[in-house]
Amino acid sequence: MLIKLATNCGFCFGVKRAIRLAENNPNSVTLGELIHNSKETDRLKNRFAVSIARSIDEIESGKKVIIRTHGIEKKVRERLGEVTNDVIDATCPFVTKPQRIAEQMNQEGYQVVIFGDKTHPEVKGVLSYAGKDAIVVAAADELRRSGLKDRVALISQTTKSIEKFASLAEDLIKRCKETRIYNTICNATFDNQEAARALAKEADVMLIVGGKNSSNTKQLLSIVKEDCSDSYLVEGKDELDRAWFEGKKLCGISAGASTPHWIIEEVKNSLLEF
Amino acid sequence: MLIKLATNCGFCFGVKRAIRLAENNPNSVTLGELIHNSKETDRLKNRFAVSIARSIDEIESGKKVIIRTHGIEKKVRERLGEVTNDVIDATCPFVTKPQRIAEQMNQEGYQVVIFGDKTHPEVKGVLSYAGKDAIVVAAADELRRSGLKDRVALISQTTKSIEKFASLAEDLIKRCKETRIYNTICNATFDNQEAARALAKEADVMLIVGGKNSSNTKQLLSIVKEDCSDSYLVEGKDELDRAWFEGKKLCGISAGASTPHWIIEEVKNSLLEF
Structure with a gap:
């Protein structure tokens, strides 16, 4: 079975920027998940001590806070100012x-x-x-x-x-x-969707790698299913099922904008072992 | 054969207004055809001496000029001011x-x-x-x-x-x-199209009465043809062909926004004689 990666997929500009901000600000806290990928937010926690607060009430006064890529509500932004002045805005532009x-x-x-x-x-x-x-x-x-x-x-x-x-x-x-x-759909989303669509037309099995709570990842799955009915969404290599690939000739892989390259590589390497 | 008139058809607000302006200003000249219906512009000429100038060069200095319902180009409007100060604007709002x-x-x-x-x-x-x-x-x-x-x-x-x-x-x-x-399609056009479409669904022959150079009249024909293939555009009763109605049960009639009521009546009366 051949394995082919979509010409555009994975980390977008906004996600890369947010992760760089988090890595440069160890011991900070993100208000909600920085990006919709738990494997990557776990990595930030383990390597950079960047933790997640589910609400403002969980944030200790004066703590350095990173605003997630998805942005936050106006009134939450105002309340945040009452808790700390040390705010880094990782909202995607x-x-x-x-x-x-x-x-x-x-x-x-x-x-x-x-x-x-x-x-x-x-x-x-x-x-x-x-x-x-x-x-x-x-x-x-x-x-x-x-x-x-x-x-x-x-x-x-x-x-x-x-x-x-x-x-x-x-x-x-x-x-x-x-x-x-206003066409506010971002270019990365558009490019990833087009590349996934093109790949799904030639593949007989498709894998979308990404968080199951990620909007753009779910969107990719829905798009590739139009052309390739055997399409699966996995968060990582552990979810792969050997049976999906039996008798298949070409496996296409795409990944959401919040999926790090190392997870895509792990999935690809597991497939090569099959 | 039953004959049924569309619930909305014929003269729209802008055309009625333009004709009233022309009738109230006999001996004037319109720059281009006031409306796209030669039978009606002939009537205005014969009864009110309202003639048509094809260009500004045909207008004698100081003459009272009526601007057509369709409006005119900006530079023509400016040039018109050099020929006469007596301008009545019948451009549809x-x-x-x-x-x-x-x-x-x-x-x-x-x-x-x-x-x-x-x-x-x-x-x-x-x-x-x-x-x-x-x-x-x-x-x-x-x-x-x-x-x-x-x-x-x-x-x-x-x-x-x-x-x-x-x-x-x-x-x-x-x-x-x-x-x-900007949805600048006028309500009269919209209402006439909807009424014609509804009538075409039940009729087995459709007549659209109106000028062959009238945009909204041609549009009506194209719409009714989607539901009733035996649809014809006529400018007046003289163009009716008895063969169109042989074996038909319901003849629907609609008319363009520049078609006067008297022409629709003439067509209807001719049909009753068949």
Whole structure:
């Protein structure tokens, strides 16, 4: 069986930046998981003593705090200032952007519509800047049930599929007099999705390596399944099942933006042993 | 054979207003056809001596001039001021709106994309306000061949189909960082299209009454043909062909926004005689 890695996959700019910030600030604490990959956050804890606080209440006063790549809610950012002045912002710049757009559009009187998962920390953060009329929709049918103003601004969670985003926009355009559409899907997401899609067309089995709570990783799985039904999401080599690869000719591998290279390598090496 | 008129069809607000202005200003001249219906412009000429000038050069100095419903180009408007001060503006307010939007978006640094027919007077008028980067596209494949800036504003000719407009927007969203979409399709167009579509689903023959150079009339024909293949565009009763109605049970009638009621009635009465 041949093994082929997608031309674009793994760590994106924002994740690399966040990890560098964490490595350069040992003994700090991240508010929530820095990135959605528990193997990597375990490594940061073991090697750099960078621990995770689940809420502000767990943070001791004056401690150095790193804001996660996904950003945090406006009111949490304000409360954080009451606990410590030593804050390092590892929010991905591609996430800061939709936060700023949401805030500005709300100020200009547009109703903000966010395409995303309302339980995801990135979306919660962006929503907190979007004003009281803002809504989060995960799919076109949710949008159809929502009341809309005449002037609407649409933004996307950075890790969503461009196809679904554009098709949601199509519904909005028909219902609103003015629609401002910000394509805030990040380039890394877009490039990884395109590369995974291309690889899935030639492979007869696909592996997506990444955190099961990572939005962009789950998105990759859903995309490759369209062209390759035998596709699996694994967090690491221990989850591989020999039976998946029996009789297969080409195994394609892609990985989420929060998946470190060493995990991808481990998975690849285990496959070579099969 | 039953005959049924679409619940919405014929003269729209802007056309009614323009005709009232022409009737109230006998002996004036319109720059181009006031509306796209030669039977109605003939009536205005015969009863109110309102004639048509094909260009500014045909207008005698100081003459009272009516600007057509479709509006005119910015530079033509300026030149007109050199010939006469007696100008009555019958531009439909729904056309003035995209002109203003095009001008403002260009000033704010957006590339303006107009969905429409580049030979149509309304589109020529709007384009003249849209700046040097502006483009006119009639279909999605034309858009795909065009270079685009990062920030684009999309507007529509008032008489286009909302479905095609939204699908064009979908392409833009994928290619641009920011897309401002103004749904400038007028309500009358939208209502007429919906009513024609509904009627075409139950009729076994459809007649669209209107000018063959009228954009919204041609659009209606294209829409009803999707559900009723035996659909015909006629300018008046003289074009009816008895063979079209042989063995038919229900004839649906719709009419363009520039089609006067008296022409629709004539067509209907001729059908009753068959």
